[in-house]
Amino acid sequence: VPAAEPSPEGPSLRAEFGVLREPGLARVLVLAALVNAATFGSFTFLAPVVTGPAGLTSSWVSAALMLFGAGSFAGVTAAGRLGDRHAGRVLAVGGPLLLGGWVALAALADRPAVLLALLFVQGALSFAVGGTLIARILYEAAGAPALAGAYATAALNVGAVVGPLLAATVLGRPTGPFLLSAGLVAAALAFAAVSGSRRGGPASRC
Structure with a gap:
C-alpha cells in the first residue's frame, strides 16, 4: 500500500504561522x-467625562458617542484612501x-464645546492611524494570505479588550482614561522609533 501523500494544507498553514516570526x-x-x-x-468611559468634568446632562452622552463615531467614519475613509500609498506620512503625522x-482632552474636558469637538477629531485620528496600521x-503578512486578516483582527481585539481593562483602573480620576490613552500612544510612538531604528530605516516607515 503506497504511503499517503502529506496534506498540502499542513505545510501551508505552518508557513503562514511562521510569518508571525517576521x-x-x-x-x-x-x-x-x-x-x-x-x-x-477612552471610548468605553466617555460617559463619566461628559456628565462629570464637562457638566453636561446624560442626554449628551449619546451625542458625544455619535461625534466620536462620525470622526471614526471619517478616519476610516481617510485611511482607505491614503493608507496604501502614504502610510508613512499618515502614521508620522497622525x-x-x-x-x-x-x-488635550484630559486638560480641556471641563469645556463642553472643546470636548465635543475633540471627540470628533480623536475619532478621526484614531481610526485613520488604526486603519493604516491594519493595511x-x-x-507585512503577504506571505500568509489566508491568515493575514486574522492577524489584524487579533491585534485589534487584544487592544479592544486590554484598553478598557486598563482604563477601568484609573477611573478614580474622570479624565484618567484620556491620560492612559495618551500613555499608550506615547508607548506606541516610542516603540515605533526604537524598532524602526533597529531595522535601519526611518521610524515612520512601517
Whole structure:
C-alpha cells in the first residue's frame, strides 16, 4: 500500500504561522494593539467625562458617542484612501497628533464645546492611524494570505479588550482614561522609533 501523500494544507498553514516570526509583522501588530487599546480605553468611559468634568446632562452622552463615531467614519475613509500609498506620512503625522489630542482632552474636558469637538477629531485620528496600521499588517503578512486578516483582527481585539481593562483602573480620576490613552500612544510612538531604528530605516516607515 503506497504511503499517503502529506496534506498540502499542513505545510501551508505552518508557513503562514511562521510569518508571525517576521520582525516587521510583529512590530506592526504591537503598534495596532497599542493604538486600539488607547482608542477603546477612552471610548468605553466617555460617559463619566461628559456628565462629570464637562457638566453636561446624560442626554449628551449619546451625542458625544455619535461625534466620536462620525470622526471614526471619517478616519476610516481617510485611511482607505491614503493608507496604501502614504502610510508613512499618515502614521508620522497622525501618531503625534493623536497623542496631543488625548492630552488635550484630559486638560480641556471641563469645556463642553472643546470636548465635543475633540471627540470628533480623536475619532478621526484614531481610526485613520488604526486603519493604516491594519493595511500595513496585511502588507507585512503577504506571505500568509489566508491568515493575514486574522492577524489584524487579533491585534485589534487584544487592544479592544486590554484598553478598557486598563482604563477601568484609573477611573478614580474622570479624565484618567484620556491620560492612559495618551500613555499608550506615547508607548506606541516610542516603540515605533526604537524598532524602526533597529531595522535601519526611518521610524515612520512601517
